[in-house]
Amino acid sequence: MIRHIRHAAVFCALLLVALLVNAARVQVFQARSYDDNAANRRPNIARYGQPRGDILVGGRPVTGSRDTGEQLRYERTYSDGPMFAPVTGFASQEYGTSLLEHTEDGVLSGADPMLSSFPLWNDFTRARNPGGDVVTTLDPAAQRAAYRGLAGRKGAVAAIEPSSGRILALVSSPSYDPAALSGNDAGVARSWARLNRAADKPMLNRAVRQTYPPGSTFKVVTAAAALDAGVITDLDEPTRSPDPYTLPGTTTRLTNESDGCVDLSLREAFKWSCNTVFAKLGVDVGVRDMTATAQGFGFNDTKLRIPFSVARSTFDTTLDRAQLALSSIGQYNTRATPLQMAMVAGAVANGGQVREPYLVERTVRAGGATVRTAGSRPVRQAMKASTAARLRELMTQVVTEGTGTNAAIPGAVVGGKTGTAQHGILNSGTPYAWFVSWAQGDTDIQPKVAVAVVVEDGSVARGDITGGGMAAPIARAVMEAVLTGPHTE
Amino acid sequence: MIKAGTTVRTVDPPLPAVRLPRRRGIELALIVLAVTLSVYGYCAVGVARNGTVPPGAAGYGAGLGVLALLAHCAVRLRAPCADPLLLPIGVLLNGLGLVLIYRLDLETPGDRAAPTQLVWSTLGVALFIVVVLLLRDHRVLQRYAYVCVAAALALLTLPILFPAVNGARIWIRIAGFSIQPGEFAKVLLAVFFAAYLAANRNALAYAGRQVWRFSRIQLPTGRVLGPIVAVWLVSVGVLVLERDLGTSLLFFGLFVVLLYVATGRTGWIAVGLLLASLGAVAVGRLEPHVHSRVEDWLHPFASIEAGQGPNQLAQSLFAFAAGGVLGTGLGLGHSVLIGFAAKSDFILATAGEELGLAGLFAIFLLYGLLVERGFRAGLCLSDPFGRLLAVGLASIVALQVFVIAGGVTGLIPLTGMAMPFLAQGGSSVVTNWAIVALLIRVSDSARGRSEKENKNEQPGQMIP
Numbered sequence: 001m002i003r004h005i006r007h008a009a010v011f012c013a014l015l016l017v018a019l020l021v022n023a024a025r026v027q028v029f030q031a032r033s034y035d036d037n038a039a040n041r042r043p044n045i046a047r048y049g050q051p052r053g054d055i056l057v058g059g060r061p062v063t064g065s066r067d068t069g070e071q072l073r074y075e076r077t078y079s080d081g082p083m084f085a086p087v088t089g090f091a092s093q094e095y096g097t098s099l100l101e102h103t104e105d106g107v108l109s110g111a112d113p114m115l116s117s118f119p120l121w122n123d124f125t126r127a128r129n130p131g132g133d134v135v136t137t138l139d140p141a142a143q144r145a146a147y148r149g150l151a152g153r154k155g156a157v158a159a160i161e162p163s164s165g166r167i168l169a170l171v172s173s174p175s176y177d178p179a180a181l182s183g184n185d186a187g188v189a190r191s192w193a194r195l196n197r198a199a200d201k202p203m204l205n206r207a208v209r210q211t212y213p214p215g216s217t218f219k220v221v222t223a224a225a226a227l228d229a230g231v232i233t234d235l236d237e238p239t240r241s242p243d244p245y246t247l248p249g250t251t252t253r254l255t256n257e258s259d260g261c262v263d264l265s266l267r268e269a270f271k272w273s274c275n276t277v278f279a280k281l282g283v284d285v286g287v288r289d290m291t292a293t294a295q296g297f298g299f300n301d302t303k304l305r306i307p308f309s310v311a312r313s314t315f316d317t318t319l320d321r322a323q324l325a326l327s328s329i330g331q332y333n334t335r336a337t338p339l340q341m342a343m344v345a346g347a348v349a350n351g352g353q354v355r356e357p358y359l360v361e362r363t364v365r366a367g368g369a370t371v372r373t374a375g376s377r378p379v380r381q382a383m384k385a386s387t388a389a390r391l392r393e394l395m396t397q398v399v400t401e402g403t404g405t406n407a408a409i410p411g412a413v414v415g416g417k418t419g420t421a422q423h424g425i426l427n428s429g430t431p432y433a434w435f436v437s438w439a440q441g442d443t444d445i446q447p448k449v450a451v452a453v454v455v456e457d458g459s460v461a462r463g464d465i466t467g468g469g470m471a472a473p474i475a476r477a478v479m480e481a482v483l484t485g486p487h488t489e
Numbered sequence: 490m491i492k493a494g495t496t497v498r499t500v501d502p503p504l505p506a507v508r509l510p511r512r513r514g515i516e517l518a519l520i521v522l523a524v525t526l527s528v529y530g531y532c533a534v535g536v537a538r539n540g541t542v543p544p545g546a547a548g549y550g551a552g553l554g555v556l557a558l559l560a561h562c563a564v565r566l567r568a569p570c571a572d573p574l575l576l577p578i579g580v581l582l583n584g585l586g587l588v589l590i591y592r593l594d595l596e597t598p599g600d601r602a603a604p605t606q607l608v609w610s611t612l613g614v615a616l617f618i619v620v621v622l623l624l625r626d627h628r629v630l631q632r633y634a635y636v637c638v639a640a641a642l643a644l645l646t647l648p649i650l651f652p653a654v655n656g657a658r659i660w661i662r663i664a665g666f667s668i669q670p671g672e673f674a675k676v677l678l679a680v681f682f683a684a685y686l687a688a689n690r691n692a693l694a695y696a697g698r699q700v701w702r703f704s705r706i707q708l709p710t711g712r713v714l715g716p717i718v719a720v721w722l723v724s725v726g727v728l729v730l731e732r733d734l735g736t737s738l739l740f741f742g743l744f745v746v747l748l749y750v751a752t753g754r755t756g757w758i759a760v761g762l763l764l765a766s767l768g769a770v771a772v773g774r775l776e777p778h779v780h781s782r783v784e785d786w787l788h789p790f791a792s793i794e795a796g797q798g799p800n801q802l803a804q805s806l807f808a809f810a811a812g813g814v815l816g817t818g819l820g821l822g823h824s825v826l827i828g829f830a831a832k833s834d835f836i837l838a839t840a841g842e843e844l845g846l847a848g849l850f851a852i853f854l855l856y857g858l859l860v861e862r863g864f865r866a867g868l869c870l871s872d873p874f875g876r877l878l879a880v881g882l883a884s885i886v887a888l889q890v891f892v893i894a895g896g897v898t899g900l901i902p903l904t905g906m907a908m909p910f911l912a913q914g915g916s917s918v919v920t921n922w923a924i925v926a927l928l929i930r931v932s933d934s935a936r937g938r939s940e941k942e943n944k945n946e947q948p949g950q951m952i953p
Contacts, residue, residue, distance in 0.1 A: 001750065001753070001873065002868060003753070004753045005750055005864060005867050005868055005876065007749070008746050008749065009861070011746070012857075012864070012884065012887040013857070015888075015891040016854075016860075018891075018895070019891060019894050019895060019898070019900065022895065022898050022899070022900040023841070023846060023850070023853070024846060026809045026898050026899065027813060027814065027841060027846040027849070028813070031809075031810035031813055032810075034807050034810030034811075035807075035810055035811065037790065037799075037807065039790070039793040039803065040799070040807045040811075041823070041826060042807060042826075045823055
């Protein structure tokens with residue numbers, strides 16, 4: 001009997017071993033797959049169990065967290081939500097995250113292993129770090145000036161610091177309050193449905209996710225290509241352009257808004273925004289060089305992240321000469337995001353160099369220790385430095401005596417270019433008003449800000465829409481805010 | 490399989506008269522440790538939830554401590570040679586169970602189970618003391634074998650008269666308390682099996698026919714086997730009617746283990762496995778309730794893929810996985826997501842999530858130690874009834890832990906059962922204290938044999 005008791009004991013021991021092995025399987029080896037199961041609420045409970053880190057603008061948080069006492073405990077709050085929505089995005093318990101809330105989610109939610117001093121140990125103990133903060137490059141005064149300037153009209157503003165690529169303002173209008181999407185109750189679902197249905201698309205980030213025909217503002221690129229390619233060697237030499245200009249290979253005649261464009265020099269044509277001159281210039285430069293220059297500025301780039309993705313600005317590479325003529329004045333298939341046009345202005349201001357734009361200066365732990373910094377961004381020479389210097393001269397004249405006088409700032413050198421872009425079938429749509437510019441205070445050693453403004457306003461009679469009239473004042477307000485802000489000291 | 494171990498030994502050869510150390514001091518120290526650990530756990534829950542030690546901590550500690558000390562005094566008085574590990578393990582598991590239930594109470598403000606469980610624990614310890622004080626020799630139980638089986642069958646049939654609760658007719662409700670009589674029947678059946686097999690094991694082992702020529706498998710005659718199979722069939726039948734498959738599985742396992750230990754026949758294992766597979770196939774086919782359990786076990790996430798959200802087993806697996814190696818810490822997990830039965834059948838998931846794999850291993854090893862002490866007592870005893878009783882009681886604990894712990898961790902199909910001592914459920918706690926009391930009694934006999942032999946008591950003579 002002793003022997004059989006031992007057998008029974010061995011059997012029980014085997015049962016024990018089976019339990020232990022199986023427990024290790026569930027709790028260690030397969031734990032990750034169970035944790036990641038979409039039906040498991042624990043990741044969400046843990047995620048919302050602590051206050052989310054904040055997004056800082058000018059050293060001040062524009063976000064916050066509210067303790068609801070529910071199972072998903074903390075909800076996102078926003079101060080000046082609509083103004084910063086194109087930067088922060090939303091952080092919803094129901095609909096996920098977008099924009100910075102999305103790309104920086106690891107730091108904000110505390111999941112990023114770099115938030116811990118001992119990442120592997122944290123992995124072992126499953127401890128969660130307090131959420132870290134995201135310090136943005138935004139200039140709050142510039143952001144506010146842009147948001148107020150648009151005043152609810154459809155449009156967008158993007159402003160960057162040319163020498164670094166730091167994004168100083170990123171505004172899209174009309175906007176929405178992301179706080180309306182934070183929670184998980186019925187009101188949030190209603191807000192979500194309402195915002196998605198709204199005709200004016202308040203959740204569309206027009207500054208980076210919408211492309212517009214750039215119109216005359218694209219003439220900066222065409223001029224750069226012509227100067228770089230040597231098609232123009234002297235700014236004051238007549239360009240031998242007819243008015244009207246018959247598009248090559250067609251009978252379509254291209255005209256100008258203003259008279260007196262026949263045979264103008266590049267300087268005068270730029271000042272008065274002559275379509276005929278620049279259409280012919282583009283054809284003279286050729287598809288290859290036009291494409292190379294446009295891509296140097298960032299057109300056709302699908303990989304730009306600031307850190308959220310930016311819609312691809314396009315310059316068609318397979319064009320006949322007539323299409324090239326139209327493309328060179330920012331029509332046909334040429335499209336650009338406001339951020340892309342700010343980069344164009346920035347390149348002119350920065351000696352021909354394009355700095356990749358970015359929004360996140362650095363991320364920090366709750367205690368203040370730095371997790372990551374933006375570091376040095378890639379730089380690209382879009383045009384020769386000499387070309388950039390001549391374009392600065394041309395753009396300055398636009399503001400001092402041309403179409404962009406509304407952007408002039410006393411005590412600063414301002415260069416700009418207006419644009420009125422037609423669109424729609426047979427150009428029937430209300431044109432978009434554009435203005436791109438840069439500004440350098442008299443005491444600054446280099447331009448401090450480059451900005452692009454687009455206003456797509458359907459409420460004004462068609463003839464009144466010009467970049468100089470509607471967009472330039474907004475650009476001026478943004479540039480003034482940057483020049484008089486703490487950065488100029 | 491005839492070998493030395495199966496030769497008939499009604500009386501062991503006399504051992505040299507050595508006085509074994511009684512180790513009651515060690516037992517006391519371990520009890521203090523067990524109570525301290527439980528109070529620590531109780532405080533940890535409060536600190537984790539509210540940042541302060543819960544107000545009832547002193548009362549809880551004092552209550553558990555007094556109960557444990559009373560039990561210890563009873564052991565000192567009437568079972569001085571008993572194994573010193575049994576009582577502390579019972580105290581620790583019961584204390585830990587109270588902590589886990591208290592912790593889950595915090596998530597369900599409308600349902601306070603911990604105070605009730607404490608009352609039942611008190612009753613359990615009271616029964617423990619009564620058994621230790623009144624039952625001077627376990628062999629007395631052998632005389633009441635048929636009383637036990639009658640009582641067991643009565644207890645098993647009783648709930649059929651009461652309305653079903655959650656699909657199972659295993660509860661009876663009296664004065665606000667719900668009782669699960671099947672729990673008590675376990676011990677009674679173990680006593681009956683042990684007594685019957687002890688009396689008839691020779692007949693079972695040697696009379697019989699060979700199944701295959703030249704094979705070593707030999708089946709016993711129907712005459713001897715009849716009564717015991719009948720009892721087993723009745724109990725299993727009742728349980729299938731009551732849809733309590735965990736207990737049914739437990740009885741079956743207990744029956745096979747005891748039969749094998751008593752006779753040493755591998756044939757029993759063959760018969761057992763055959764019956765088990767037949768039963769499993771038949772029940773799985775006929776009973777939709779069981780069929781769905783098997784489906785859940787094979788595909789725990791099927792309900793998620795069907796868009797109905799995670800079922801209890803999936804939530805249980807999530808809870809274990811969330812614990813990882815070290816656990817979230819007491820009071821910091823979310824095992825309450827399991828919902829219904831989180832405090833009873835699925836209590837282990839809370840332990841797994843909040844104490845981690847480390848805590849789960851510790852709990853399993855505590856059970857393992859309890860079972861091992863039972864088997865050890867069985868090995869040291871000289872009378873067959875005592876041996877079978879010790880093995881039977883230890884096997885009840887082992888099988889029950891395996892069935893429910895394996896069920897909630899996805900090792901085997903889930904069947905509703907109480908985790909011994911840990912789970913919410915009064916009848917279960919009381920029964921487990923009775924099991925520990927009987928093991929104390931048996932181990933006292935085993936370890937105290939040499940002392941008794943000094944007084945010229947011949948234990949074998951009392952077998953009827």
